[in-house]
Amino acid sequence: MSMSSNPSDNIPDIVIGRLPVYLRALNRLSQEGHEVTSSHELGRRLGISSAQIRKDLSHFGGFGKQGTGYQIAYLEEKLRQVLKVTQDWEVALVGAGDLGSALAHYRGFSNRGFHITCVFDNDPTKIGQPVGDFVIQPMNELYNTVHNRQIQLAMIAVPAEYAQQVADQLIEAGVRAILNYAPISINVPNNVHVQYIDPVVHMQRMTYYLDTQNTPLSLK
Amino acid sequence: MSMSSNPSDNIPDIVIGRLPVYLRALNRLSQEGHEVTSSHELGRRLGISSAQIRKDLSHFGGFGKQGTGYQIAYLEEKLRQVLKVTQDWEVALVGAGDLGSALAHYRGFSNRGFHITCVFDNDPTKIGQPVGDFVIQPMNELYNTVHNRQIQLAMIAVPAEYAQQVADQLIEAGVRAILNYAPISINVPNNVHVQYIDPVVHMQRMTYYLDTQNTPLSLK
DNA sequence: CACTCTTTGTTCCATTTGTCTCAAACTGTG
DNA sequence: CACAGTTTGAGACAAATGGAACAAAGAGTG
Numbered sequence: 001m002s003m004s005s006n007p008s009d010n011i012p013d014i015v016i017g018r019l020p021v022y023l024r025a026l027n028r029l030s031q032e033g034h035e036v037t038s039s040h041e042l043g044r045r046l047g048i049s050s051a052q053i054r055k056d057l058s059h060f061g062g063f064g065k066q067g068t069g070y071q072i073a074y075l076e077e078k079l080r081q082v083l084k085v086t087q088d089w090e091v092a093l094v095g096a097g098d099l100g101s102a103l104a105h106y107r108g109f110s111n112r113g114f115h116i117t118c119v120f121d122n123d124p125t126k127i128g129q130p131v132g133d134f135v136i137q138p139m140n141e142l143y144n145t146v147h148n149r150q151i152q153l154a155m156i157a158v159p160a161e162y163a164q165q166v167a168d169q170l171i172e173a174g175v176r177a178i179l180n181y182a183p184i185s186i187n188v189p190n191n192v193h194v195q196y197i198d199p200v201v202h203m204q205r206m207t208y209y210l211d212t213q214n215t216p217l218s219l220k
Numbered sequence: 221m222s223m224s225s226n227p228s229d230n231i232p233d234i235v236i237g238r239l240p241v242y243l244r245a246l247n248r249l250s251q252e253g254h255e256v257t258s259s260h261e262l263g264r265r266l267g268i269s270s271a272q273i274r275k276d277l278s279h280f281g282g283f284g285k286q287g288t289g290y291q292i293a294y295l296e297e298k299l300r301q302v303l304k305v306t307q308d309w310e311v312a313l314v315g316a317g318d319l320g321s322a323l324a325h326y327r328g329f330s331n332r333g334f335h336i337t338c339v340f341d342n343d344p345t346k347i348g349q350p351v352g353d354f355v356i357q358p359m360n361e362l363y364n365t366v367h368n369r370q371i372q373l374a375m376i377a378v379p380a381e382y383a384q385q386v387a388d389q390l391i392e393a394g395v396r397a398i399l400n401y402a403p404i405s406i407n408v409p410n411n412v413h414v415q416y417i418d419p420v421v422h423m424q425r426m427t428y429y430l431d432t433q434n435t436p437l438s439l440k
Numbered sequence: 441c442a443c444t445c446t447t448t449g450t451t452c453c454a455t456t457t458g459t460c461t462c463a464a465a466c467t468g469t470g
Numbered sequence: 471c472a473c474a475g476t477t478t479g480a481g482a483c484a485a486a487t488g489g490a491a492c493a494a495a496g497a498g499t500g
Contacts, residue, residue, distance in 0.1 A: 016425060021405065055450085066497090068446085153430070185241065199375075204243070210372050272457095
Protein backbone atom coordinates (compact mmCIF):
# COMPACT_ATOMS: atom_id res chain seq x y z
CA MET A 1 0.00 0.00 0.00
CA SER A 2 2.98 2.29 0.07
CA MET A 3 3.15 2.27 -3.70
CA SER A 4 2.01 5.53 -5.15
CA SER A 5 0.91 6.34 -8.67
CA ASN A 6 -0.34 2.91 -9.60
CA PRO A 7 -2.07 3.44 -12.95
CA SER A 8 -4.44 0.57 -12.19
CA ASP A 9 -5.98 2.79 -9.54
CA ASN A 10 -7.59 4.51 -12.48
CA ILE A 11 -7.23 8.05 -11.30
CA PRO A 12 -9.57 10.42 -13.16
CA ASP A 13 -7.91 12.37 -15.97
CA ILE A 14 -9.18 15.58 -14.48
CA VAL A 15 -7.20 14.93 -11.32
CA ILE A 16 -4.03 14.17 -13.27
CA GLY A 17 -4.63 17.39 -15.15
CA ARG A 18 -4.44 19.45 -11.98
CA LEU A 19 -1.29 17.88 -10.60
CA PRO A 20 1.09 19.81 -12.88
CA VAL A 21 -0.52 23.01 -11.68
CA TYR A 22 0.02 21.99 -8.07
CA LEU A 23 3.60 21.08 -8.88
CA ARG A 24 4.20 24.44 -10.50
CA ALA A 25 2.83 26.24 -7.45
CA LEU A 26 5.05 24.15 -5.17
CA ASN A 27 8.12 24.98 -7.27
CA ARG A 28 7.33 28.62 -6.80
CA LEU A 29 6.72 28.30 -3.09
CA SER A 30 10.08 26.67 -2.56
CA GLN A 31 11.76 29.30 -4.74
CA GLU A 32 10.22 31.86 -2.42
CA GLY A 33 11.90 30.15 0.50
CA HIS A 34 8.92 28.38 2.04
CA GLU A 35 9.39 24.91 3.44
CA VAL A 36 5.85 23.91 4.34
CA THR A 37 2.45 24.77 2.99
CA SER A 38 -1.16 23.76 3.47
CA SER A 39 -4.02 22.81 1.22
CA HIS A 40 -5.59 26.09 2.24
CA GLU A 41 -2.62 28.19 1.13
CA LEU A 42 -2.27 26.28 -2.14
CA GLY A 43 -5.95 26.65 -2.79
CA ARG A 44 -5.86 30.34 -2.20
CA ARG A 45 -2.99 30.76 -4.64
CA LEU A 46 -4.58 28.60 -7.30
CA GLY A 47 -8.20 29.58 -6.88
CA ILE A 48 -9.15 26.01 -6.00
CA SER A 49 -10.90 24.77 -2.88
CA SER A 50 -8.64 23.28 -0.27
CA ALA A 51 -10.84 20.21 -0.08
CA GLN A 52 -10.22 19.47 -3.70
CA ILE A 53 -6.48 19.69 -3.32
CA ARG A 54 -6.51 17.36 -0.33
CA LYS A 55 -8.75 14.92 -2.15
CA ASP A 56 -6.66 14.98 -5.29
CA LEU A 57 -3.45 14.36 -3.38
CA SER A 58 -4.99 11.63 -1.26
CA HIS A 59 -5.43 9.51 -4.38
CA PHE A 60 -1.71 8.87 -4.25
CA GLY A 61 -1.11 8.54 -0.54
CA GLY A 62 -1.00 10.64 2.55
CA PHE A 63 1.62 13.22 1.82
CA GLY A 64 0.72 15.67 4.54
CA LYS A 65 0.68 15.80 8.29
CA GLN A 66 -2.23 16.93 10.40
CA GLY A 67 -1.76 20.23 12.12
CA THR A 68 1.25 21.05 9.95
CA GLY A 69 0.40 20.67 6.30
CA TYR A 70 2.70 19.53 3.52
CA GLN A 71 6.48 19.52 3.41
CA ILE A 72 7.00 21.32 0.11
CA ALA A 73 10.16 19.55 -1.04
CA TYR A 74 8.69 16.17 -0.18
CA LEU A 75 5.39 16.83 -1.93
CA GLU A 76 7.20 18.14 -5.02
CA GLU A 77 9.21 14.96 -5.19
CA LYS A 78 6.12 12.81 -4.80
CA LEU A 79 4.21 14.67 -7.48
CA ARG A 80 7.18 14.39 -9.82
CA GLN A 81 7.15 10.66 -9.24
CA VAL A 82 3.45 10.40 -9.91
CA LEU A 83 3.73 12.45 -13.11
CA LYS A 84 6.91 10.61 -14.11
CA VAL A 85 8.87 13.79 -14.45
CA THR A 86 11.73 12.74 -12.21
CA GLN A 87 13.43 11.65 -15.40
CA ASP A 88 14.12 13.76 -18.46
CA TRP A 89 12.06 13.24 -21.59
CA GLU A 90 13.16 13.51 -25.19
CA VAL A 91 10.73 15.34 -27.46
CA ALA A 92 10.47 15.31 -31.24
CA LEU A 93 9.38 18.53 -32.93
CA VAL A 94 7.72 18.53 -36.33
CA GLY A 95 7.55 21.84 -38.15
CA ALA A 96 10.29 24.44 -38.25
CA GLY A 97 8.30 27.51 -39.25
CA ASP A 98 7.90 30.54 -37.04
CA LEU A 99 6.15 28.58 -34.33
CA GLY A 100 8.41 25.53 -34.51
CA SER A 101 11.51 27.70 -34.31
CA ALA A 102 10.14 29.56 -31.33
CA LEU A 103 9.46 26.25 -29.59
CA ALA A 104 12.93 24.96 -30.42
CA HIS A 105 14.46 28.04 -28.83
CA TYR A 106 12.14 28.21 -25.85
CA ARG A 107 14.25 28.00 -22.70
CA GLY A 108 11.44 26.89 -20.46
CA PHE A 109 11.49 23.25 -21.51
CA SER A 110 14.89 21.92 -20.58
CA ASN A 111 14.93 23.23 -17.04
CA ARG A 112 11.68 21.38 -16.43
CA GLY A 113 12.80 18.09 -17.90
CA PHE A 114 11.75 18.21 -21.54
CA HIS A 115 14.38 18.22 -24.27
CA ILE A 116 13.68 18.75 -27.93
CA THR A 117 16.31 16.56 -29.52
CA CYS A 118 15.17 16.39 -33.12
CA VAL A 119 13.34 18.67 -35.52
CA PHE A 120 11.67 17.72 -38.78
CA ASP A 121 10.29 19.69 -41.70
CA ASN A 122 9.38 18.98 -45.30
CA ASP A 123 10.71 22.25 -46.72
CA PRO A 124 13.90 21.48 -48.70
CA THR A 125 15.25 24.96 -48.04
CA LYS A 126 15.05 24.35 -44.30
CA ILE A 127 16.49 20.86 -44.14
CA GLY A 128 20.04 20.92 -42.89
CA GLN A 129 19.64 24.33 -41.29
CA PRO A 130 20.51 24.54 -37.61
CA VAL A 131 17.72 25.09 -35.10
CA GLY A 132 18.89 25.42 -31.55
CA ASP A 133 21.52 22.75 -31.04
CA PHE A 134 20.21 20.54 -33.84
CA VAL A 135 19.79 20.36 -37.55
CA ILE A 136 16.44 20.19 -39.31
CA GLN A 137 15.90 16.71 -40.69
CA PRO A 138 13.69 15.71 -43.61
CA MET A 139 10.40 13.98 -42.90
CA ASN A 140 11.60 10.68 -44.30
CA GLU A 141 14.05 10.41 -41.43
CA LEU A 142 11.31 10.80 -38.85
CA TYR A 143 10.48 7.14 -38.48
CA ASN A 144 14.02 5.94 -37.94
CA THR A 145 15.05 8.74 -35.61
CA VAL A 146 11.99 8.58 -33.41
CA HIS A 147 11.80 4.80 -33.44
CA ASN A 148 15.47 4.17 -32.74
CA ARG A 149 15.59 6.63 -29.86
CA GLN A 150 12.24 5.35 -28.57
CA ILE A 151 10.90 8.87 -28.34
CA GLN A 152 7.42 8.90 -26.86
CA LEU A 153 6.66 12.62 -26.90
CA ALA A 154 6.22 14.96 -29.84
CA MET A 155 5.04 18.45 -30.68
CA ILE A 156 3.26 19.24 -33.91
CA ALA A 157 3.80 22.75 -35.28
CA VAL A 158 2.77 22.37 -38.91
CA PRO A 159 -0.17 23.84 -40.86
CA ALA A 160 -3.54 22.30 -40.06
CA GLU A 161 -3.76 20.45 -43.34
CA TYR A 162 -0.65 18.39 -42.54
CA ALA A 163 -1.31 17.75 -38.88
CA GLN A 164 -3.19 14.47 -39.25
CA GLN A 165 -0.62 12.83 -41.48
CA VAL A 166 2.21 14.02 -39.26
CA ALA A 167 0.40 12.58 -36.27
CA ASP A 168 -0.02 9.28 -38.08
CA GLN A 169 3.68 9.12 -38.88
CA LEU A 170 4.65 9.98 -35.33
CA ILE A 171 2.38 7.32 -33.91
CA GLU A 172 3.68 4.73 -36.31
CA ALA A 173 7.17 5.56 -35.12
CA GLY A 174 6.16 4.94 -31.52
CA VAL A 175 5.06 8.33 -30.19
CA ARG A 176 2.44 8.03 -27.47
CA ALA A 177 1.80 11.65 -26.52
CA ILE A 178 1.39 14.67 -28.76
CA LEU A 179 1.24 18.35 -28.02
CA ASN A 180 -0.64 19.71 -31.02
CA TYR A 181 -0.19 23.35 -31.93
CA ALA A 182 -1.94 22.94 -35.28
CA PRO A 183 -5.42 24.48 -35.19
CA ILE A 184 -7.25 21.24 -35.88
CA SER A 185 -8.44 18.19 -33.99
CA ILE A 186 -6.59 15.01 -34.82
CA ASN A 187 -7.69 11.40 -34.54
CA VAL A 188 -5.46 9.04 -32.64
CA PRO A 189 -5.77 5.54 -31.16
CA ASN A 190 -6.95 5.17 -27.58
CA ASN A 191 -3.47 4.57 -26.24
CA VAL A 192 -2.15 7.86 -27.62
CA HIS A 193 -2.68 11.10 -25.72
CA VAL A 194 -3.12 14.53 -27.24
CA GLN A 195 -3.10 17.99 -25.74
CA TYR A 196 -4.12 20.99 -27.78
CA ILE A 197 -2.75 24.51 -27.76
CA ASP A 198 -4.63 26.88 -30.06
CA PRO A 199 -4.51 30.44 -28.74
CA VAL A 200 -7.55 31.42 -30.77
CA VAL A 201 -9.61 28.68 -29.18
CA HIS A 202 -8.50 29.87 -25.78
CA MET A 203 -9.47 33.43 -26.65
CA GLN A 204 -12.84 32.34 -27.99
CA ARG A 205 -13.51 30.59 -24.70
CA MET A 206 -13.45 34.00 -23.05
CA THR A 207 -15.15 36.38 -25.48
CA TYR A 208 -18.50 34.76 -24.65
CA TYR A 209 -18.29 36.42 -21.25
CA LEU A 210 -17.31 39.87 -22.49
CA ASP A 211 -19.44 42.86 -23.34
CA THR A 212 -20.05 43.26 -27.00
CA GLN A 213 -19.27 46.76 -28.08
CA ASN A 214 -18.38 47.94 -31.48
CA THR A 215 -14.79 48.72 -30.83
CA PRO A 216 -14.15 50.99 -33.78
CA LEU A 217 -11.20 49.32 -35.39
CA SER A 218 -9.19 51.11 -37.97
CA LEU A 219 -8.04 47.81 -39.34
CA LYS A 220 -8.18 46.97 -42.97
CA MET B 221 -37.34 33.26 -27.51
CA SER B 222 -35.48 33.81 -30.72
CA MET B 223 -32.60 35.37 -28.85
CA SER B 224 -29.65 33.07 -28.65
CA SER B 225 -26.69 33.25 -26.32
CA ASN B 226 -28.47 34.85 -23.41
CA PRO B 227 -25.90 34.74 -20.60
CA SER B 228 -28.68 34.55 -18.03
CA ASP B 229 -29.36 31.04 -19.29
CA ASN B 230 -26.24 30.19 -17.35
CA ILE B 231 -24.70 27.81 -19.80
CA PRO B 232 -22.02 25.67 -18.15
CA ASP B 233 -18.46 26.84 -18.78
CA ILE B 234 -17.56 23.41 -20.02
CA VAL B 235 -20.09 23.73 -22.81
CA ILE B 236 -18.78 27.15 -23.81
CA GLY B 237 -15.31 25.65 -23.82
CA ARG B 238 -16.26 23.13 -26.50
CA LEU B 239 -17.96 25.58 -28.84
CA PRO B 240 -14.72 27.02 -30.27
CA VAL B 241 -13.65 23.49 -31.11
CA TYR B 242 -16.92 22.89 -32.92
CA LEU B 243 -16.51 26.17 -34.73
CA ARG B 244 -13.01 25.26 -35.82
CA ALA B 245 -14.21 21.95 -37.18
CA LEU B 246 -17.03 23.67 -39.06
CA ASN B 247 -14.57 26.15 -40.60
CA ARG B 248 -12.59 23.23 -41.88
CA LEU B 249 -15.62 21.39 -43.21
CA SER B 250 -16.70 24.40 -45.22
CA GLN B 251 -13.14 24.90 -46.48
CA GLU B 252 -13.32 21.32 -47.69
CA GLY B 253 -16.42 22.21 -49.64
CA HIS B 254 -19.07 20.60 -47.47
CA GLU B 255 -22.38 22.36 -47.01
CA VAL B 256 -24.12 20.21 -44.45
CA THR B 257 -22.93 18.00 -41.63
CA SER B 258 -24.38 15.99 -38.78
CA SER B 259 -23.68 15.61 -35.11
CA HIS B 260 -22.42 12.15 -35.96
CA GLU B 261 -19.87 13.37 -38.47
CA LEU B 262 -18.70 16.18 -36.21
CA GLY B 263 -18.41 13.77 -33.33
CA ARG B 264 -16.33 11.37 -35.35
CA ARG B 265 -13.94 14.11 -36.36
CA LEU B 266 -13.60 15.51 -32.87
CA GLY B 267 -13.67 12.32 -30.86
CA ILE B 268 -16.80 13.43 -29.03
CA SER B 269 -20.14 11.64 -28.81
CA SER B 270 -22.81 12.90 -31.17
CA ALA B 271 -25.27 13.19 -28.30
CA GLN B 272 -23.00 15.61 -26.53
CA ILE B 273 -22.70 17.81 -29.57
CA ARG B 274 -26.46 17.90 -30.05
CA LYS B 275 -27.04 18.69 -26.42
CA ASP B 276 -24.42 21.42 -26.35
CA LEU B 277 -25.87 23.07 -29.42
CA SER B 278 -29.43 22.75 -28.19
CA HIS B 279 -28.61 25.09 -25.31
CA PHE B 280 -28.70 27.91 -27.83
CA GLY B 281 -31.58 26.89 -30.02
CA GLY B 282 -32.47 24.33 -32.62
CA PHE B 283 -29.85 24.88 -35.28
CA GLY B 284 -30.36 21.58 -37.09
CA LYS B 285 -33.02 19.89 -39.07
CA GLN B 286 -34.21 16.33 -38.54
CA GLY B 287 -33.23 13.95 -41.24
CA THR B 288 -30.71 16.39 -42.68
CA GLY B 289 -28.36 17.64 -39.99
CA TYR B 290 -26.80 21.08 -39.75
CA GLN B 291 -26.29 23.64 -42.46
CA ILE B 292 -22.60 24.36 -41.95
CA ALA B 293 -22.55 28.04 -42.90
CA TYR B 294 -25.62 28.70 -40.77
CA LEU B 295 -24.26 26.87 -37.74
CA GLU B 296 -20.91 28.64 -38.07
CA GLU B 297 -22.68 31.97 -38.05
CA LYS B 298 -24.77 31.02 -35.03
CA LEU B 299 -21.77 29.81 -33.07
CA ARG B 300 -19.88 32.99 -33.93
CA GLN B 301 -22.80 34.96 -32.57
CA VAL B 302 -22.91 32.94 -29.38
CA LEU B 303 -19.16 33.30 -28.87
CA LYS B 304 -19.29 36.97 -29.86
CA VAL B 305 -16.67 36.53 -32.53
CA THR B 306 -18.69 38.07 -35.32
CA GLN B 307 -16.89 41.27 -34.45
CA ASP B 308 -13.14 41.81 -34.30
CA TRP B 309 -11.42 42.13 -30.95
CA GLU B 310 -8.48 44.27 -30.01
CA VAL B 311 -5.87 42.56 -27.87
CA ALA B 312 -3.13 44.07 -25.71
CA LEU B 313 0.12 42.16 -25.46
CA VAL B 314 2.42 42.55 -22.48
CA GLY B 315 5.96 41.25 -22.86
CA ALA B 316 8.09 41.57 -25.97
CA GLY B 317 10.64 38.85 -25.35
CA ASP B 318 11.01 35.79 -27.54
CA LEU B 319 7.50 34.60 -26.79
CA GLY B 320 5.87 38.01 -27.02
CA SER B 321 7.53 38.69 -30.35
CA ALA B 322 6.41 35.34 -31.71
CA LEU B 323 2.85 36.12 -30.64
CA ALA B 324 2.98 39.57 -32.20
CA HIS B 325 4.07 38.04 -35.49
CA TYR B 326 1.72 35.07 -35.42
CA ARG B 327 -0.49 35.24 -38.48
CA GLY B 328 -3.21 33.02 -37.09
CA PHE B 329 -4.85 35.70 -34.98
CA SER B 330 -6.03 38.37 -37.36
CA ASN B 331 -7.77 36.07 -39.80
CA ARG B 332 -9.81 34.72 -36.91
CA GLY B 333 -10.82 38.09 -35.53
CA PHE B 334 -8.17 38.93 -32.93
CA HIS B 335 -5.86 41.87 -33.47
CA ILE B 336 -2.90 42.69 -31.29
CA THR B 337 -2.91 46.47 -31.43
CA CYS B 338 -0.50 47.38 -28.66
CA VAL B 339 2.57 45.85 -27.08
CA PHE B 340 4.14 46.75 -23.75
CA ASP B 341 7.45 45.94 -22.11
CA ASN B 342 9.50 47.35 -19.27
CA ASP B 343 12.89 46.91 -20.94
CA PRO B 344 14.19 50.40 -21.91
CA THR B 345 16.18 48.91 -24.78
CA LYS B 346 13.00 47.49 -26.32
CA ILE B 347 10.73 50.48 -25.91
CA GLY B 348 10.23 52.26 -29.20
CA GLN B 349 11.33 49.25 -31.23
CA PRO B 350 8.86 48.08 -33.87
CA VAL B 351 7.06 44.77 -33.33
CA GLY B 352 4.81 43.81 -36.17
CA ASP B 353 2.94 46.94 -37.19
CA PHE B 354 3.38 48.61 -33.82
CA VAL B 355 5.94 50.07 -31.51
CA ILE B 356 6.72 48.71 -28.08
CA GLN B 357 5.34 51.02 -25.42
CA PRO B 358 6.56 51.45 -21.86
CA MET B 359 4.50 49.95 -19.07
CA ASN B 360 3.46 53.35 -17.76
CA GLU B 361 1.46 53.89 -20.93
CA LEU B 362 -0.49 50.69 -20.42
CA TYR B 363 -3.31 52.16 -18.38
CA ASN B 364 -4.11 55.00 -20.74
CA THR B 365 -3.81 53.01 -23.93
CA VAL B 366 -5.90 50.08 -22.74
CA HIS B 367 -8.41 52.22 -20.93
CA ASN B 368 -8.94 54.74 -23.72
CA ARG B 369 -9.38 52.09 -26.37
CA GLN B 370 -11.58 50.05 -24.02
CA ILE B 371 -9.53 46.94 -24.70
CA GLN B 372 -11.02 43.95 -22.93
CA LEU B 373 -8.57 41.22 -23.99
CA ALA B 374 -4.90 40.81 -23.17
CA MET B 375 -2.07 38.30 -23.39
CA ILE B 376 0.62 38.06 -20.76
CA ALA B 377 4.02 36.94 -21.99
CA VAL B 378 6.33 38.08 -19.21
CA PRO B 379 8.40 36.09 -16.69
CA ALA B 380 6.39 34.41 -13.96
CA GLU B 381 7.54 36.83 -11.28
CA TYR B 382 5.93 39.79 -13.06
CA ALA B 383 2.73 38.09 -14.20
CA GLN B 384 0.61 38.98 -11.19
CA GLN B 385 1.44 42.66 -11.20
CA VAL B 386 0.94 42.85 -14.94
CA ALA B 387 -2.44 41.19 -14.54
CA ASP B 388 -3.36 43.68 -11.83
CA GLN B 389 -2.46 46.61 -14.07
CA LEU B 390 -4.39 45.17 -16.99
CA ILE B 391 -7.47 44.61 -14.88
CA GLU B 392 -7.29 48.10 -13.45
CA ALA B 393 -7.21 49.42 -17.00
CA GLY B 394 -10.37 47.51 -17.84
CA VAL B 395 -9.22 44.17 -19.22
CA ARG B 396 -11.72 41.40 -18.57
CA ALA B 397 -10.07 38.37 -20.18
CA ILE B 398 -6.43 37.29 -20.05
CA LEU B 399 -4.53 34.65 -21.93
CA ASN B 400 -1.64 33.92 -19.61
CA TYR B 401 1.53 32.43 -21.06
CA ALA B 402 3.50 32.99 -17.88
CA PRO B 403 4.05 29.71 -16.03
CA ILE B 404 2.19 30.72 -12.92
CA SER B 405 -1.37 30.91 -11.66
CA ILE B 406 -2.68 34.42 -11.21
CA ASN B 407 -5.43 35.73 -8.95
CA VAL B 408 -8.15 37.80 -10.52
CA PRO B 409 -11.62 39.04 -9.52
CA ASN B 410 -14.61 36.89 -10.35
CA ASN B 411 -15.62 38.97 -13.33
CA VAL B 412 -12.25 38.51 -15.04
CA HIS B 413 -11.53 35.38 -17.05
CA VAL B 414 -8.17 33.69 -17.46
CA GLN B 415 -6.95 30.97 -19.77
CA TYR B 416 -3.55 29.39 -19.29
CA ILE B 417 -1.05 28.17 -21.84
CA ASP B 418 1.99 26.52 -20.34
CA PRO B 419 3.44 23.90 -22.66
CA VAL B 420 5.22 22.17 -19.83
CA VAL B 421 1.99 21.74 -17.91
CA HIS B 422 0.41 20.27 -21.01
CA MET B 423 3.32 17.86 -21.42
CA GLN B 424 3.18 16.85 -17.77
CA ARG B 425 -0.48 16.00 -18.21
CA MET B 426 0.59 13.27 -20.60
CA THR B 427 3.77 11.79 -19.16
CA TYR B 428 1.72 10.17 -16.40
CA TYR B 429 0.33 7.80 -19.03
CA LEU B 430 3.65 6.94 -20.65
CA ASP B 431 6.01 4.09 -19.96
CA THR B 432 8.91 5.06 -17.80
CA GLN B 433 12.12 3.93 -19.37
CA ASN B 434 15.54 5.27 -18.80
CA THR B 435 15.98 6.94 -22.12
CA PRO B 436 19.74 7.30 -22.05
CA LEU B 437 20.18 10.98 -22.65
CA SER B 438 23.53 12.40 -23.49
CA LEU B 439 22.45 15.74 -22.12
CA LYS B 440 24.45 17.71 -19.66
C1' DC C 441 0.16 17.62 30.77
C1' DA C 442 -4.27 19.72 29.68
C1' DC C 443 -6.13 22.59 26.46
C1' DT C 444 -6.56 25.12 22.16
C1' DC C 445 -5.65 25.61 17.47
C1' DT C 446 -4.60 23.87 13.04
C1' DT C 447 -4.78 20.73 9.33
C1' DT C 448 -5.21 16.32 7.04
C1' DG C 449 -7.73 12.52 4.84
C1' DT C 450 -12.09 10.34 4.53
C1' DT C 451 -16.96 9.79 4.09
C1' DC C 452 -21.17 11.40 2.67
C1' DC C 453 -24.02 14.20 -0.12
C1' DA C 454 -25.28 17.62 -3.72
C1' DT C 455 -24.38 19.11 -8.08
C1' DT C 456 -22.73 18.73 -12.51
C1' DT C 457 -21.80 16.35 -16.55
C1' DG C 458 -22.50 12.87 -19.95
C1' DT C 459 -25.03 9.04 -22.16
C1' DC C 460 -29.14 6.49 -23.60
C1' DT C 461 -33.45 6.34 -25.62
C1' DC C 462 -37.09 7.71 -28.40
C1' DA C 463 -40.83 10.49 -30.52
C1' DA C 464 -41.12 13.69 -34.05
C1' DA C 465 -39.55 15.68 -38.25
C1' DC C 466 -37.53 15.58 -42.58
C1' DT C 467 -35.64 13.33 -47.11
C1' DG C 468 -35.82 10.44 -50.83
C1' DT C 469 -37.77 6.68 -53.47
C1' DG C 470 -40.77 4.09 -56.05
C1' DC D 471 -48.48 9.17 -51.05
C1' DA D 472 -46.87 5.38 -48.24
C1' DC D 473 -42.72 3.76 -46.51
C1' DA D 474 -37.87 3.17 -45.26
C1' DG D 475 -33.99 5.51 -43.67
C1' DT D 476 -31.83 9.56 -41.13
C1' DT D 477 -31.20 12.78 -37.75
C1' DT D 478 -32.47 16.16 -34.32
C1' DG D 479 -33.74 17.70 -29.68
C1' DA D 480 -35.69 16.49 -25.30
C1' DG D 481 -36.23 13.89 -21.21
C1' DA D 482 -34.80 10.28 -18.21
C1' DC D 483 -31.18 8.18 -16.22
C1' DA D 484 -26.29 7.13 -14.92
C1' DA D 485 -21.74 8.46 -13.87
C1' DA D 486 -18.50 11.82 -12.49
C1' DT D 487 -17.07 15.54 -9.99
C1' DG D 488 -16.79 18.84 -6.31
C1' DG D 489 -17.79 20.42 -1.69
C1' DA D 490 -19.18 20.05 3.31
C1' DA D 491 -18.41 18.08 7.50
C1' DC D 492 -15.88 15.79 10.82
C1' DA D 493 -12.89 12.56 13.46
C1' DA D 494 -8.19 12.00 14.26
C1' DA D 495 -3.55 13.64 14.59
C1' DG D 496 -0.17 16.77 15.44
C1' DA D 497 1.80 21.52 17.15
C1' DG D 498 2.07 25.06 20.40
C1' DT D 499 1.36 27.20 24.94
C1' DG D 500 1.53 27.95 29.58
